[in-house]
Amino acid sequence: MRPAALLLRLGEISGELAQDRETPRATQSLQRRAALLASPQEQLRLLRAVLLHTEFDALAGSALKPAPLEIFQVNLGKLCNMTCRHCHVDAGPDRTDEMMDDATLDLVVDAIRRTGAHTVDITGGAPELHPSFRKLVQAAVDAGKQVMDRCNLTVLLLPRNAGLADWLAERNVEIVASLPHWRRPNTDAQRGDGAFERSIRALRLLNAAGYGKGDPGRRLTLVSNPAGAFLGASQASVEREWREGLQRNFGVTFNRLFVLNNMPIARFLEWLQASGNLESYMQRLVNAYNPAAIAGLMCRNTLSVGWDGRLYDCDFNQMLELEIDLPESGRKGGPHIRDFEEGSWMRRRIVTARHCFGCTAGAGSSCGGQTA
Amino acid sequence: METYYKSQHLADFPKISESSPELGKKFFDYYGAVFADGALTAREKSLIALAVAHAVQCPYCIDAYTQDCQQKGADLEQMTEAVHVAVAIRGGSSLVHGLQMREHAKKLGM
Numbered sequence: 001m002r003p004a005a006l007l008l009r010l011g012e013i014s015g016e017l018a019q020d021r022e023t024p025r026a027t028q029s030l031q032r033r034a035a036l037l038a039s040p041q042e043q044l045r046l047l048r049a050v051l052l053h054t055e056f057d058a059l060a061g062s063a064l065k066p067a068p069l070e071i072f073q074v075n076l077g078k079l080c081n082m083t084c085r086h087c088h089v090d091a092g093p094d095r096t097d098e099m100m101d102d103a104t105l106d107l108v109v110d111a112i113r114r115t116g117a118h119t120v121d122i123t124g125g126a127p128e129l130h131p132s133f134r135k136l137v138q139a140a141v142d143a144g145k146q147v148m149d150r151c152n153l154t155v156l157l158l159p160r161n162a163g164l165a166d167w168l169a170e171r172n173v174e175i176v177a178s179l180p181h182w183r184r185p186n187t188d189a190q191r192g193d194g195a196f197e198r199s200i201r202a203l204r205l206l207n208a209a210g211y212g213k214g215d216p217g218r219r220l221t222l223v224s225n226p227a228g229a230f231l232g233a234s235q236a237s238v239e240r241e242w243r244e245g246l247q248r249n250f251g252v253t254f255n256r257l258f259v260l261n262n263m264p265i266a267r268f269l270e271w272l273q274a275s276g277n278l279e280s281y282m283q284r285l286v287n288a289y290n291p292a293a294i295a296g297l298m299c300r301n302t303l304s305v306g307w308d309g310r311l312y313d314c315d316f317n318q319m320l321e322l323e324i325d326l327p328e329s330g331r332k333g334g335p336h337i338r339d340f341e342e343g344s345w346m347r348r349r350i351v352t353a354r355h356c357f358g359c360t361a362g363a364g365s366s367c368g369g370q371t372a
Numbered sequence: 373m374e375t376y377y378k379s380q381h382l383a384d385f386p387k388i389s390e391s392s393p394e395l396g397k398k399f400f401d402y403y404g405a406v407f408a409d410g411a412l413t414a415r416e417k418s419l420i421a422l423a424v425a426h427a428v429q430c431p432y433c434i435d436a437y438t439q440d441c442q443q444k445g446a447d448l449e450q451m452t453e454a455v456h457v458a459v460a461i462r463g464g465s466s467l468v469h470g471l472q473m474r475e476h477a478k479k480l481g482m
Contacts, residue, residue, distance in 0.1 A: 185447040226443065233445040237414050241445070 024192030029092035186227035258369030293364025296371025
């Protein structure tokens with residue numbers, strides 16, 4: 001698709017989202033509100049200003065080393081039908097400017113065909129809103145990769161996505177679905193009133209498509225995160241409660257539960273500041289620093305590709321525009337997927353800042369759940 | 373002491389061991405073991421602790437177990453129900469003593 005055609009399709013989609021009165025919206029994007037914290041530089045400045053007794057590199061620096069590439073993560077853009085309060089992407093229905101074009105998508109597909117990574121992890125925004133979402137999924141499946149769709153659940157109920165759950169199931173795509181909690185109060189508090197009810201409808205749709213029923217080809221992973229300025233619960237400890245609670249109350253089943261910490265980035269950072277929790281939350285993360293969480297961190301074995309083809313160590317660094325630090329990266333415009341080469345990637349220095357304390361606190365937190 | 377309660381005492385709780393290290397260690401080891409996942413989950417134990425904290429009206433425990441319950445995935449509805457359990461038992465224990473009162477009254481009265 002040419003950029004002009006992409007613009008046309010995005011115009012259609014954003015028109016549909018503007019008409020959508022069903023999807024709950026908890027807030028508006030920082031960008032839409034022209035908030036100061038829409039700028040990644042302002043976010044980093046605010047984080048640097050917090051009084052902490054140590055820095056991330058002082059604790060983790062030498063222990064954090066690249067590991068062989070396993071996960072090829074593609075962020076298709078910031079467009080989303082929802083506007084959750086904790087979103088680290090600052091995604092929303094207004095974010096049509098940052099969407100991957102087809103020239104970049106072709107470069108991504110080339111790199112997927114070349115990479116030794118076993119998994120292609122597709123995220124956003126709501127990646128399912130991207131006009132070329134199915135094209136990317138198909139290309140990754142054809143390349144023999146395991147594919148993960150990071151799904152907000154409610155997007156599956158939009159008319160344009162009718163039949164998508166079955167389409168993904170036929171291709172054995174794993175659904176990694178955000179659900180803050182298996183009960184309504186904390187889910188709606190974070191994602192907007194009515195989000196829980198729509199999430200349950202989407203989960204039933206996925207169960208009906210064969211997801212979460214024990215078939216390893218139709219894996220349904222739920223991703224929970226705290227509704228507030230505290231750390232995530234122990235994954236092992238709460239998984240049984242979730243399983244029983246969802247089954248008994250809603251007849252919903254799933255395969256596994258990830259529990260993540262909230263990252264002090266974008267809208268969650270704004271909320272921390274506005275609610276007077278920023279300093280105590282950052283100190284809580286630092287005090288809960290767990291060296292055992294380092295080995296499983298996603299930045300070690302994941303390549304994160306942005307909507308414009310730029311490369312990062314993780315999706316959080318991507319949102320803060322902290323680009324990957326490759327040994328040979330002198331190219332103008334920063335390291336790009338067109339130049340991606342795994343050997344040089346293995347020799348990178350992982351880029352860190354204070355937000356990284358979010359991934360090493362407590363039981364650890366990564367795209368694959370807890371790490372320690 | 374200017375005030376009887378100081379929030380810093382919560383963070384300083386381990387210092388109680390300084391005056392009696394052996395007993396302190398035994399207490400905190402036991403405490404940690406009590407709250408681990410067992411026949412009850414850590415979350416269920418945290419909700420019980422929150423209810424007991426209200427029954428004994430301990431501000432340190434209310435502070436600590438509000439946060440602990442939230443962190444273990446309990447929401448405000450569940451935590452409020454736990455407090456009502458404490459309230460019901462406290463109120464019920466007062467009221468059931470009314471039967472003692474009735475026995476005394478009946479014995480003394482005509």
